[in-house]
Amino acid sequence: MSKSSEQPKISNLNDLLAVAYQIENDAVERYKVLADQMDAHNNTELVKIFRDLARAEEIHGEEIRRLAGDFDVVSHARQIARFGRVGSPEEAEIDDAHYLMTPWHALQLSLAGEERALAYFTRIVETAKDPRVKALAEELVEEEAEHVNLVHRLLRRYPKPSESWADDPDPPASQE
Amino acid sequence: MSGPTTRHACKPGDYKSELKPIWCPGCGDYHVLMSFTRAFAQLGLPSENIAVVSGIGCSSRIPAYTNCYGFHGVHGRSLALAAGLKVTRPDLTVIVASGDGDGYSIGGNHFLHACRRNIDMTYVVMDNRIYGMTKGQPSPTTEPEFDTALTPGGTGVAPFHPLVVALASGANFIARCFSGAPNETADILAEAIRHPGFSFVEVLSPCVTFRPDEKDWKEMVRPASVPETSDQGKAARRLMTDDGFNIGILYRGHRPPLQPAIGGAGVELSELEKDFEL
Numbered sequence: 001m002s003k004s005s006e007q008p009k010i011s012n013l014n015d016l017l018a019v020a021y022q023i024e025n026d027a028v029e030r031y032k033v034l035a036d037q038m039d040a041h042n043n044t045e046l047v048k049i050f051r052d053l054a055r056a057e058e059i060h061g062e063e064i065r066r067l068a069g070d071f072d073v074v075s076h077a078r079q080i081a082r083f084g085r086v087g088s089p090e091e092a093e094i095d096d097a098h099y100l101m102t103p104w105h106a107l108q109l110s111l112a113g114e115e116r117a118l119a120y121f122t123r124i125v126e127t128a129k130d131p132r133v134k135a136l137a138e139e140l141v142e143e144e145a146e147h148v149n150l151v152h153r154l155l156r157r158y159p160k161p162s163e164s165w166a167d168d169p170d171p172p173a174s175q176e
Numbered sequence: 177m178s179g180p181t182t183r184h185a186c187k188p189g190d191y192k193s194e195l196k197p198i199w200c201p202g203c204g205d206y207h208v209l210m211s212f213t214r215a216f217a218q219l220g221l222p223s224e225n226i227a228v229v230s231g232i233g234c235s236s237r238i239p240a241y242t243n244c245y246g247f248h249g250v251h252g253r254s255l256a257l258a259a260g261l262k263v264t265r266p267d268l269t270v271i272v273a274s275g276d277g278d279g280y281s282i283g284g285n286h287f288l289h290a291c292r293r294n295i296d297m298t299y300v301v302m303d304n305r306i307y308g309m310t311k312g313q314p315s316p317t318t319e320p321e322f323d324t325a326l327t328p329g330g331t332g333v334a335p336f337h338p339l340v341v342a343l344a345s346g347a348n349f350i351a352r353c354f355s356g357a358p359n360e361t362a363d364i365l366a367e368a369i370r371h372p373g374f375s376f377v378e379v380l381s382p383c384v385t386f387r388p389d390e391k392d393w394k395e396m397v398r399p400a401s402v403p404e405t406s407d408q409g410k411a412a413r414r415l416m417t418d419d420g421f422n423i424g425i426l427y428r429g430h431r432p433p434l435q436p437a438i439g440g441a442g443v444e445l446s447e448l449e450k451d452f453e454l
Contacts, residue, residue, distance in 0.1 A: 029189070033210075037201040078187075085360040085399075095356060095384065095391065097201035 006084030010124060013132045015080055017068045020140055022081030023117060024061035026088035028054045034097055034106075041099040049106045057090070060143070089116040100166050103158040111151045118144035184220045188213035191223055193243045199234060204355030204381030204390075208302050209241050211353070211379075212271070214362035216244075219369060226269045229258040231283060234309045235275035235302035235381070244271075252282025255290040255299065262297050263436055269369060270297040277307045280316040280336050287338075291345035291374055296433040298368045298375040301338065302355070304383035304390065312386035338378055340415045343408065343427060348373030350411070350427040354397040355381040357423070364425060373433040380421075393421070400424035 010016050035050035065073055083089075092109040121140040128134040191213040199205050216226060226244035230236035232251035239246025245268070249257045258272040279287060279301045290299065305322075307313040314327050316336035323330045342350050349371040353361040361379060368375035380397065382390035400422040405411050411427040418426075 033206060034201070036196040037199075037206070040196055040198045041201060083359060084363075085357045087357070087359065094206055095202050095204070095382065095394070098384075099201050101201070 006086045008081050014071055016133050016136055017073050018076040019081045021061055021064045021073045022077040023088055023090050024057050027057040027090040030091040037097055046106055049103055053110055089120040102161045102165055104160050107151055107155050114144055114147045114151055118148055184222050186217045188217045191216045191242050193241055195240050197241050200385045202384035205235055205302055207355040207358045208379055208381055210358040211361035211365055215365035218366045221269055227261055228271045229254050230273040231278040233275040233278045235273055238273045252278055255286040258297055259295050262295050264438055266435055272299045274301045276303040276317045277315040280338055288345045291342050291347040293434050294346055294348050294373045294431050296372050300377045302379050302381040304381050306383050306386045308383045308386055342376045343411055343415055347376040348429040348431050349375035351377045351425045352423055353379045354423050355379055356394050373431055396421045397423050404428050
């Protein structure tokens with residue numbers, strides 16, 4: 001489905017702060033959902049990873065709130081930061097979750113989210129007319145690029161699992 | 177939509193219960209739950225003014241995951257329960273949740289008459305074309321060529337067309353959504369709730385366990401190429417030729433909702449019960 005046209009309109013610095021905050025907040029919520037899914041299926045290693053990822057995004061959101069000073073970035077985000085059909089850039093793809101997924105899979109989801117966020121802020125740098133918006137977007141690009149690098153570093157610790165990672169001796173799909 | 181006239185400032189998370197969903201990871205129903213809470217927040221509805229009624233099946237677990245009033249009812253009977261609730265408590269916003277087995281097979285007859293009666297409520301059917309909870313039997317919307325150990329060589333039975341049936345039976349609002357686009361689904365749900373009368377929203381919600389092929393739906397769905405219509409004839413032609421992947425509001429009718437008077441005859445329940453005393 002075409003998803004390209006729906007993005008929040010960023011006219012000034014406060015809009016960008018609100019959108020950046022919302023992007024982090026959406027990522028937090030998504031990681032929490034994924035952690036709960038893994039909890040329900042007793043995949044404890046993944047519960048911890050998704051909760052850690054949620055906490056990391058939460059810290060980024062708090063940093064943006066601090067950066068916004070007295071401006072109520074949370075309320076403004078609720079008003080303008082709607083991504084429509086496109087979805088929030090940093091949200092992990094929930095439909096790629098699997099009850100036997102491994103840390104490598106979790107980090108792949110995270111990497112894809114960070115790369116989408118990086119591309120999103122890069123587009124703002126390229127199109128922004130307001131120099132203050134452009135300057136903040138450049139900072140955000142730097143941060144997202146660092147997050148992409150961080151996930152790549154983490155992936156060194158968790159190599160790609162074997163092709164049989166989803167094999168289950170007692171599978172739920174009894175029809176096969 | 178009946179109920180509150182004042183909007184409450186709520187976040188989607190405010191409508192979630194403490195209970196964690198036990199759907200399979202990757203299930204489309206997680207997205208539907210997100211869409212419910214986002215739609216409620218968008219409308220600013222107080223959770224105590226919402227009732228979510230369901231039948232049986234994976235999708236019907238959804239009331240427990242909201243902090244609204246909920247009723248996890250009998251298989252296929254969610255619409256009957258919800259109709260009774262809405263008639264006696266018109267102040268509530270009533271949402272009915274179902275799946276393609278619960279809603280179109282076991283509850284198929286209730287579906288026809290709920291459309292016909294046009295009571296002001298919103299019926300959301302999470303369609304994954306399979307009975308997931310009972311491990312993969314074909315449902316009324318399963319394709320005839322669905323070939324498994326339970327249906328060797330396919331079912332050979334033409335699928336049910338819920339949107340066509342809804343239109344022919346009198347539903348006042350008909351839409352189709354895709355679970356993988358939760359913001360868009362939330363917007364359509366909010367519209368369905370706002371619209372007076374019986375609103376029917378089919379949500380394509382993949383079953384990743386028994387229908388992994390449905391992961392492809394993400395690439396198959398598309399926004400409906402023609403705008404919504406209030407003309408039943410146009411809607412019928414469109415829905416009859418629809419391939420099942422057009423997303424959006426497809427029909428918006430203007431029939432006044434049915435709201436029978438309650439207690440108008442002045443008869444107390446205790447008086448009625450006297451006739452049945454042994």
